[in-house]
Amino acid sequence: MTETNRVGFDNERYLREQTSAILERVNRFNNKLYLEFGGKLLYDFHAARVLPGFDPNVKMRLLQMLKDKIDVILCIHAGDIERKKVRADFGITYDVDALKTIDDFREWGIEVTAVVITRYMNQSPAKAFKNKLEHRGVKVYLHYPTKGYPTDVDQIVSDEGYGANEYIKTTNPIVIVTGPGPGSGKLATCLCNLYHEYRRGVKAGYAKFETFPIWDLPIDHKVNIAYEAATVDLRDEVLIDEDHLKAYGVKIVNYNRDIEAFHLLKRILEKITGGESMYQSPTDMGVNRASSGIVNDVVIQEAAHQEIIRRYFRCAVEYALGLADKETLDQVVMVMAKIKAKGEDRVVVLPARKASKEAEKGGKGNAGFFCGAAIELHDGTIITGKNSPLMHAAASLVLNSTKHLAGLPDSLLLLPKTLIDSVTYLKKDILNGKIVSLDVEETLILLGISALFNPAAQAALEQLKLLRDCEVHLTHIPTPGDEAGLRKLNVNLTCDPEYSSKSLFIS
Helix, strand or coil, rough: CCCHHHCCCHHHHHHHHHHHHHHHHHHHHHEEEEEEECCCCCCHHHHHHHCCCCCCCHHHHHHCCCCHHHHEEEEHHHHHHHHHHHHCCCCCEEHHHHHHHHHHHHHHHCCCEEEEEEECCCCCHHHHHHHHHHHHHEEEECCCCCCCCCCHHHHCCCCCCHCCCCCCCCCEEEEEEECCCCCCCHHHHHHHHHHHHHHHHHHHHEEECCCCCCCCCCCCCCCHHHHHHHHHHHHHHHHCCCCCCCCCCCEEEEEHHHHHHHHHHHHHHHHHHHCCCCCHHHHHEEEHHHHHHHHCCHHHHHHHHHHHHHHHHHHHHHHHHCCCCHHHHHHHHHHHHCCCCCCCCCCCCHHHHHHHHHHHHHHCEEEEEEEEEECCCCCCCCEEECCCCECCCCHHHHHHHHHHHHHHCCCCCCHHHHHHHHHHHHHHCCCCCCCEEEEEHHHHHHHHHHCCCHHHHHHHHHHHHHHCCCCCEECCCCHHHHHHHHHHHHCEEEEEECCCCCCCCCC
């Protein structure tokens, strides 16, 4: 078993510590706490990658334990709906992710109390989203840009500022405030309701449920540097919290946006409470016991090292696609330099590139392009695939991997030529497609069909679940069908920032 597949994190210990810390914070604030969730509440795959053993849904398990004590408010920025902002790990827009989140909460036995569309300015897509939710019985509130923000605290904390937004009705002592990503308006939503609570005589409190950066790990710990790599588009930087050092004489870390915003937030909170100061530092606001779950720091550091490299490849691809600017790419290169990492430290990179060279040497590419792919199985075995006129490199990789896991000979054909020919005919002659070789999604479907009459294909099909969380690298940017198929297999994918075709449009 490879280093990164060893367990480095104890979920149960973390759950106990984090739950206790939350309940302590609730008791401090007259049994009414607005708890903003930083990062992903559900499917926190970043945390699972840098903290091997971390359950991506452990936060949801915690909420399920507290479900009799919580209300849930889901925030989404109207501008993100209008721009169709995409959540990269799922490949879905933020508004669709909000709908998925509501469904996911219900599966865990928790109802979302309300959805808040923040910074609403009559955007048509946001209005349509509101109508859709209300038609399905979901309570929706509209919050508008706050007058006076960020300079005029007197206007911000007034009936013209926070008071202009409707009070969100809740009944339980803990109000969970979450959203599909950064900039969703979670903090403003908490502060608006906090303003209304104090107007009603309820001395409620505010806190943040944090995971990264981990405040009591060193500033140069690779887990904290991996956080910087994950947020290069936001230019986040892990810094010493000087306010905490001054107040308590303890050197701990936080990130620049929280540190920079703290003094304004402190003034706003003091204005809301009538002068009472809730916190002395930005780190005070966080409820973060992630370090309590770390049981093997060596494993954690190596996993974080690998995540930084994955983030580098992702950013390089986004730059090639025009989705990231040069400054963002330069930033992630600087993060790589901090830990003296290079792309080739990722064990699947060189085998994938070698497979591409072999495809070129054998002249078995597709339309003059030669692509390679490699996967590291959970026992450390490296399997490769290369493209051909019949199949994409990633599709070849999937079949080769399942054959290896099923103990089948590499030369065995899992997909009958008649099936492949039929799909090729459909794509080329019926649908007038230009790209006829099979992508991963198509290959998975054909494998499923072949399993009906081919025991070897059935045996290979059963191995697909063993590919989950394996490391994969491609020498090219995947086509939509490859990307969707690999996402369904739940592999950790990176690729070189190279196109697999001269075509500008691939669909």
